[in-house]
Structures are given as structure tokens and as C-alpha cells.
Amino acid sequence: MTYTHETAPTQYVEANGIRFAYRRFGKPGGMPLVFNQHYTGTMDYWDPAVTDGLAQSREVILFNNAGVSNSSGETPSSFQEMGANALAFIRALGLKQVDVLGISIGGFVAQEIALQGGDFVRKLILVGTGHRGNDMTASRSAEIFAGSYDPPEHLWLAVHFKPTETSRKAGLAFIERKLSRRDRDPEVSEQTVAAQGEAIGKWITPGENALDYLKSIKQPTLIVQGSDDAIIPTIHSLTLQQNLPNAQLIIYPDSGHGSIYQYPELFVAHARLFLGA
Amino acid sequence: MTYTHETAPTQYVEANGIRFAYRRFGKPGGMPLVFNQHYTGTMDYWDPAVTDGLAQSREVILFNNAGVSNSSGETPSSFQEMGANALAFIRALGLKQVDVLGISIGGFVAQEIALQGGDFVRKLILVGTGHRGNDMTASRSAEIFAGSYDPPEHLWLAVHFKPTETSRKAGLAFIERKLSRRDRDPEVSEQTVAAQGEAIGKWITPGENALDYLKSIKQPTLIVQGSDDAIIPTIHSLTLQQNLPNAQLIIYPDSGHGSIYQYPELFVAHARLFLGA
Numbered sequence: 052m053t054y055t056h057e058t059a060p061t062q063y064v065e066a067n068g069i070r071f072a073y074r075r076f077g078k079p080g081g082m083p084l085v086f087n088q089h090y091t092g093t094m095d096y097w098d099p100a101v102t103d104g105l106a107q108s109r110e111v112i113l114f115n116n117a118g119v120s121n122s123s124g125e126t127p128s129s130f131q132e133m134g135a136n137a138l139a140f141i142r143a144l145g146l147k148q149v150d151v152l153g154i155s156i157g158g159f160v161a162q163e164i165a166l167q168g169g170d171f172v173r174k175l176i177l178v179g180t181g182h183r184g185n186d187m188t189a190s191r192s193a194e195i196f197a198g199s200y201d202p203p204e205h206l207w208l209a210v211h212f213k214p215t216e217t218s219r220k221a222g223l224a225f226i227e228r229k230l231s232r233r234d235r236d237p238e239v240s241e242q243t244v245a246a247q248g249e250a251i252g253k254w255i256t257p258g259e260n261a262l263d264y265l266k267s268i269k270q271p272t273l274i275v276q277g278s279d280d281a282i283i284p285t286i287h288s289l290t291l292q293q294n295l296p297n298a299q300l301i302i303y304p305d306s307g308h309g310s311i312y313q314y315p316e317l318f319v320a321h322a323r324l325f326l327g328a
Numbered sequence: 329m330t331y332t333h334e335t336a337p338t339q340y341v342e343a344n345g346i347r348f349a350y351r352r353f354g355k356p357g358g359m360p361l362v363f364n365q366h367y368t369g370t371m372d373y374w375d376p377a378v379t380d381g382l383a384q385s386r387e388v389i390l391f392n393n394a395g396v397s398n399s400s401g402e403t404p405s406s407f408q409e410m411g412a413n414a415l416a417f418i419r420a421l422g423l424k425q426v427d428v429l430g431i432s433i434g435g436f437v438a439q440e441i442a443l444q445g446g447d448f449v450r451k452l453i454l455v456g457t458g459h460r461g462n463d464m465t466a467s468r469s470a471e472i473f474a475g476s477y478d479p480p481e482h483l484w485l486a487v488h489f490k491p492t493e494t495s496r497k498a499g500l501a502f503i504e505r506k507l508s509r510r511d512r513d514p515e516v517s518e519q520t521v522a523a524q525g526e527a528i529g530k531w532i533t534p535g536e537n538a539l540d541y542l543k544s545i546k547q548p549t550l551i552v553q554g555s556d557d558a559i560i561p562t563i564h565s566l567t568l569q570q571n572l573p574n575a576q577l578i579i580y581p582d583s584g585h586g587s588i589y590q591y592p593e594l595f596v597a598h599a600r601l602f603l604g605a
Contacts, residue, residue: 271581278569289566292555292579300579302569304548317601324597 055106056099057232059113061121066143067136069124072236073114075144077106082173082326084150085112085141087157087164089179090247093120093236098312099228104319109326112149114140116160119243120236126246130156130254134163138171150326152176155282155308156247159254165268174326175272179280179308181287182294183254184261191281204230211309213279218305218313225312265294272298273325275318277306299325332383333376334509336390338398343420344413346401349513350391350421354383359450359603361427362389362418364434364441366456367524370397370513375589376505381596386603389426391417393437396520397513403523407433407531411440419448427603429453432559432585433524436531442545451603452549456557456585458564459571460531461538468558481507488586490556495582495590502589542571549575550602552595554583576602 054060054076063070074094075083084105088096094113102111117136118126127133137160141149151172153161158180165172200206204226212222272295276288285302292300301321303310311318331337331353340347351371352360361382365373371390379388394413395403404410414437418426427450430438435457442449477483481503489499549572553565562579569577578598580587588595 278575285570286566289563289579292581295581297581298555299581300577302566302577304569304572304574304576320601321598324594324601 056097056102061094061234061236064140064143067117067124067139069117069122069136069139071114071117071140071143072121073112073140073144075110075112076102077110078108079110081109082148082150083110083112083146084152084176084326085114085137085164087116087137087151087153087160088113088119089155089157090251091239091244092157093239095232095235096229098225098315099231100225100315101311101319104315105322108323109150112141112144115236116140118246119239126243128246128249128253130159130163130250133160133250134167137164138168141168142171148173150174150176152178152322153180154178154311155180156251156254159250162264162268165270166264172270175268175270176275176322176325177272177288177291178275178311179277179283180274180291181283182262182265182291184257185255185283185287186257187255187283189284192283195281207309210282211307211312213277213305213307215305218307221313222309225309262290262294265291266296268295269297271325273322274298274300275311275321276300276302277308277310277313278302278304279306280308280310282308333374333379338371338511338513341417341420344394344401344416346394346399346413346416348391348394348417348420349398350389350417352387352389352421353379354387355385356387358386359425359427360387360389360423361429361453361603362391362414362441364393364414364428364430364437365390365396366432366434367528368516368521369434370516372509372512373506375502375592376508377502377592378588378596381592382599385600386427389418389421392513393417395523396516403516403520405523405526405530407436407440407527410437410527411444414441415445415448418445425450427451427453429455429599430457431455431588432457433528433531436527439545442547443541449547452545452547453552453599453602454549454565454568455552455588456554456560457551457568458560459539459542459568461534462532462560462564463534464532464560466561469560472558484586487559488584488589490554490558490582490584492582495584498590499586502586539567539571542568543573545572546574548602550599551575551577552588552598553577553579554585554587554590555579555581556583557585557587559585
């Protein structure tokens with residue numbers, strides 16, 4: 052039986068004293084791709100058009116990091132610790148090498164996984180994300196997350212899409228795809244929200260040599276971003292590209308933080324070209 | 329008989345009182361792609377890996393603009409006039425609609441073709457280029473073109489590639505591909521060099537609303553650039569992306585002005601995704 056985003060059962064594996072919830076599906080045999088989720092998201096927040104699209108040519112692994120939703124333990128308050136937990140989880144699956152994708156703060160975790168994992172991580176995809184010491188002055192994040200939405204799910208329209216007609220329409224289609232799975236994870240706890248917030252505060256603290264760590268991320272990296280990201284300003288993706296030793300940057304038109312949910316087929320094609328196969 | 333970059337005969341067509349030299353090859357039936365060359369270049373300066381790669385799925389049209397090499401007339405001293413001449417040439421071929429690619433100052437010409445051609449131009453690919461009122465302070469162009477090279481052909485290593493080992497190696501392979509065709513165009517005249525130089529001077533003159541014209545380029549556009557373009561600084565590609573109504577940007581790692589010659593297969597794949605088919 053071939054599982055999909057909708058049908059893959061939630062499984063559990065223990066590592067670092069944490070019981071990690073995960074789902075695994077797609078074409079076996081190649082290099083698996085491990086997905087790292089954004090602020091307050093669970094495995095159910097991914098776009099099936101992206102995960103199933105990539106699962107055509109490789110195994111896709113979704114998981115909830117420590118303390119998130121149905122994974123046990125506490126969510127730590129630094130991305131370094133989240134990266135260490137993620138790496139422990141991936142190693143517990145018995146994999147020899149993996150590719151890693153992260154969106155938003157999941158991109159911060161992905162960078163930590165690449166730094167700590169070395170050769171264990173083959174390639175990296177960073178979506179709608181930034182670097183340590185990110186200047187968030189231009190971010191409209193606080194205002195967007197403080198807003199009220201009817202239905203509440205439309206928060207994610209404001210986070211991931213632009214107010215243009217085309218982007219909003221793509222956003223509504225994304226939300227429909229996202230909600231298609233029946234067997235869903237519990238939402239994250241207050242502890243997770245607080246710890247992720249604290250970790251963000253530490254990450255964006257300016258530092259004189261804040262960008263130096265990027266030189267140590269040797270993995271070939273694909274950076275993907277929207278033309279106008281309201282959460283993590285688009286310019287930081289260029290800064291990432293300019294400071295990583297081996298990074299390709301793709302910016303999509305008329306799009307925001309969740310650009311890959313606006314152009315899922317194009318992103319899957321770009322990611323496949325980058326990852327190979 | 330199927331022609332390639334190496335074997336396509338040079339043909340001539342008359343328009344605007346000019347006899348244009350051109351070559352046409354590739355898969356007929358789809359949307360042809362018209363190539364606009366960089367400073368002092370002729371049809372022989374394109375990379376066969378790029379032209380033949382794209383010719384697998386469409387017709388590729390190379391030409392020398394007015395006054396350039398074996399095309400008659402004088403090279404005009406503005407990109408607006410070069411765009412008008414290019415458009416006259418394309419229309420003289422009896423085509424209903426085309427896609428247009430330009431590299432470097434060929435990207436300036438391509439923008440003028442798109443502005444003047446309207447719906448006649450379907451999609452645009454801009455490589456290693458910039459916009460009107462480009463700030464050239466960071467360009468190392470003057471120094472690079474003033475240098476002496478042994479062999480002289482290695483000027484193009486300095487123009488199109490970075491001094492890293494990987495980029496230089498790709499550059500040497502490009503030059504070998506570029507020189508493979510036997511039946512070659514004459515080099516450009518002093519008149520062409522002077523007129524192109526004058527046109528560049530006008531184009532980069534700063535102006536308060538220098539970017540406004542980009543709003544009128546409605547064609548879906550793919551912008552491609554190297555991570556560190558010594559001729560037209562990389563940042564201008566982001567400015568283009570941010571100001572064009574519908575533009576995708578791709579920046580390749582470890583590369584310069586001629587990024588598409590460093591990654592010809594990847595560029596062909598990206599261009600095919602963008603153009604369709």
C-alpha cells in the first residue's frame with residue numbers, strides 16, 4: 052500500500068528521552084527529505100501538493116519536534132537545542148544520510164541541523180527564512196499574529212500570502228488542501244508557543260559577527276522566497292545566498308512567506324532539479 | 329536536416345532599411361525564443377550548450393542587431409533604437425508572437441523590445457542585467473575591459489566568470505564550446521563599440537523615476553544572475569524582480585555575469601520550466 056499525505060499513519064520513535072511523532076511516505080530507496088515546520092505548526096500544516104509532489108521521487112518525512120503537539124517532552128527555547136533534538140530524531144530512524152527542508156523558523160532549525168549534522172546532511176532547502184541576527188524591523192509579524200480572523204484559519208492567509216487577488220485565491224486553495232487530512236495532530240501547547248517565541252528573540256539578537264556561522268554550512272543549499280514576505284523580510288534570503296558557500300536563490304513573484312504553497316508544482320519541479328531525481 | 333548551433337547557416341532578412349544577419353534552428357511549431365547579445369558580441373558569442381539545449385524544445389533565433397558584424401546599417405546610440413530595430417527584425421520573419429532573452433546590454437534591448445512590442449512578446453528572460461538608472465559604482469567593468477589577456481579570448485573569463493577554481497574551470501569549458509563553430513561572424517566595428525558605449529552611458533544616467541518604466545513590462549519575466557556579477561552588480565537583479573509586475577528571480581552560486589554559461593544544463597531546465605515545454 053502506498054501512503055500519501057492524507058493517509059500516512061502517525062508513528063512514534065524514541066530518542067533523547069523524547070517520543071517523536073512522525074509520518075513517512077513516498078518513493079523508497081533514494082535520499083529522504085525531512086521537513087521542519089514553522090512557528091506553532093504541526094505535521095498537518097504542510098501543503099499536500101508539496102509533500103505528495105516531492106514524495107513522487109523520494110521518501111518524505113514529517114515530524115513534530117520535542118514538545119510540539121503529540122511529541123513528548125518540552126519545547127526548548129533555542130534553535131540550537133531544537134536542531135539537536137531534530138538530529139536525534141532523524142538518527143533514531145536509522146537513516147544514513149538525509150536532505151533537510153525548513154520553512155520560516157523551521158529554516159532556522161534546518162540550519163542548526165546542517166551545522167551539527169555535517170556530512171549526515173546532504174542538501175538543504177530553506178524557505179521563507181533568515182539568518183541569525185536577522186533585522187526584523189520591516190517584519191509585519193507582530194501585527195499579523197495579533198490580528199483576529201474569521202474563520203481563524205485565515206490567519207494563515209495573512210501569514211503566507213499577499214493581499215492581491217491572485218495570491219489570496221492561491222491561499223484559499225492551499226487552506227483547502229491543508230485541511231483535507233482527517234486524522235489530525237492536536238494543536239501546540241502554550242509552552243511550545245512561549246518557547247518558540249523566546250527562541251526567536253535570541254535568534255534575531257544582533258551580533259557583530261552574526262553571519263559568520265553561515266560559512267560553516269557547506270551543504271549545497273536552495274533558498275526559496277516570496278517577492279514580499281511579511282514575516283521575514285525578503286532581503287534576508289539574498290543575505291543568506293550571499294553568505295552561504297554554495298547557495299542558489301529563487302524568488303517567486305506576487306507571493307509572501309508561504310511562496311511554495313502558492314506555486315506548489317513549480318516549487319516541486321525546482322526542488323527536484325536541485326535535489327536530483 | 330536538423331541544424332544546430334554549429335551548423336545553422338547564416339541567413340539575411342531586410343527590415344527598417346537594414347539587412348539583418350540571423351540563424352534559426354531547433355524544434356519548429358512552438359514559441360520561438362529570440363536571443364539578444366551582450367556588449368561587442370556577435371551570434372558566435374552564445375554558448376552552444378544553452379542554444380542547443382533550448383533548441384530541443386523550441387526554435388532558437390540568433391541575430392546581429394543593426395550595424396553589428398555582418399548586419400548592415402549603423403549601430404544606434406540608444407537601447408530604445410536598438411529595441412526598435414530588433415522588433416523590426418523579428419516582425420520581418422513573419423512570426424506571430426515570440427519569447428525574448430537578453431544578456432547584459434542585450435537585457436536592456438530585451439526590455440525595450442518588451443515595452444515596444446506589447447503582446448507580440450509573450451515572455452522575457454533577463455540574464456546578468458539591470459535597469460535604467462543602474463548604479464554602476466560597484467561594477468568592475470572598466471577595469472576588466474581595460475585589461476590585457478593572453479590569449480585575448482580570456483577577457484571573457486574575467487567578464488563572465490569568477491576567479492574561483494570551479495568557476496574558472498567552467499569558463500574554460502565555455503570558451504571551448506563557444507569556439508567550436510567554424511563559419512564565424514566578423515568581429516564588431518569601432519562604430520559599434522562606440523555606439524554601444526554611448527548607449528550604456530545614457531541608460532545608466534540616474535533619474536528620479538528611473539524605475540517607473542518597469543511597471544509597463546507586463547510580460548512574465550525570468551531574471552537569472554550570478555552570485556557576484558563583476559559587470560552589472562547582482563543587487564540590480566533583485567531591484568528588477570521587486571519592480572517588475574511579474575518576475576521570478578534565480579541566482580546561481582559561485583558565479584558571475586555569465587552564470588548561464590557556468591550552469592548551462594540547469595539554466596536550460598529552469599528556462600524550460602518558465603517558458604513551458
